[in-house]
Structures are given as C-alpha cells and as structure tokens.
Amino acid sequence: MKLVKVKGIVIKEVAYKDNDKIITILTDSLGKVSAIAKGAKKTNSPFLASSQYLVYSEFVLYQNTGYYYLNSAAVINTFYNLRIDFDKLQIVFDMTKMINSVTDENQDCEKILKLFLNTIYVLDKYEKDIKLVVNSFKIKLFSVLGFAPRQDKCSNCSKPLLESNDASVFYDYSSNTFLCEECKTTVDSKNRIQISKATYNAILFVIRSDFKKIFSFELKSYVDFELFGQVFTDSIISGL
C-alpha cells in the first residue's frame, strides 16, 4: 500500500454511510482530491477534527480501488476565529463553492491553495474591509486561472492607462479589456463600467502581487472595486 503525504484544506465534506465522510481536499501536490475518511463521524475518531470543513492539515493518504482514503492526519490550523463568525463563514462558503466549480479533480491547485489559505488567514486574524478581501480573492483567483484582463494600455488606442491623466478607466467586460476616456464610446455602454483610477491601480496591484501581499492596499471607497470584482467574475464564469 503506497502512502502519500500532502498538506491540504477541506473545502467540502459530505456524510457517507453510517460513520464515514467523503471530504474534498485542496492539496499542495495532488491537486483537488476526494478522500474517504473512515469512521470520521465517531466522536473518538482520529479524523474528527481533520475531516471538518476549513481545517488545514497534513494528511497521509492511500489509494484503493480508485479511491483515496485517509491513513492519518495532523491538524495545522482550524481557523477558529473564522468558524465562529457566521458572516465571515458565509463569505468563505461562497469562496469554496467558487473554487469547487472552477477546478477539476486532480487538477494542479497549488496556487489556488496558497491564495485561499492567505485569504482565510487574513479573515481569521485581521479586521480588514470585507469588500477588499472578497474582491481581491476573486480577481486573483481568475487571474491565476489565466483570465487576467489585458492591462497597461487602452485596448483601442494603446495609450498607457496608468500614466494618463484620465480620472477614470473603463472596463469592457464583453472583451475583458480596459479602455481610456476617449475610447469608451467604441464600446456599447451596456458592456462597460466606469472605475476610478485608484481602483484601476488596486486591480493591477492585486493581479501582479505575490499572494501574501494582495490585501495590503487601501482605497477610500470600495464601491468601484466591488463592482469590478463582480462584473469581471460574472463575465468569466458565464463564458466558462
């Protein structure tokens, strides 16, 4: 029986048979895997804590007839503050649903795991603006998956956007590109949103920064940032 050691976080758990659970783990080296935790529902089970939603552990797994099973597990972080905060938990629940829907079983998830761990670590330890955290997570998630919009230049006239004196930048979600003030009329107003220059800066910062740094910025208002996060994510998901 070949044993494999991974680090991972449980992003879904479902009851299976009388005492078992099937857990979906986002792992560092096997991608997203489903594993059977035998006896995990019993109160004296060694998997009682590690098989729970949002618990990050080191797992030892083995494969049998095409399924992964837990052999042993050691908890690394339970994100305790997060799990007792209903509002934050709901936000994280939506994040794990999103991760589940955009990843396939066994697909390499190392970057997504890093992003998700950093995100819930911040939610667990700090009181950051929720809109900043949620929308940075979404923008980075879809950037990691290869959907970052073309940056720097107006997609119509190639004017550098960061250096321009325009007060606003326009995002065309039908083509996932940015436009300058002058070129906004080249796109149907139904297909574009207006965002402040500060928000545009923040979006580029999130796309380009290391996972650990993506939340280290502040905006006076998160209205445009949230709007972009929503529109960008919706347009990518509807096209998947």
Ligand SMILES: [Zn+2]
């Ligand atoms: Zn332009």
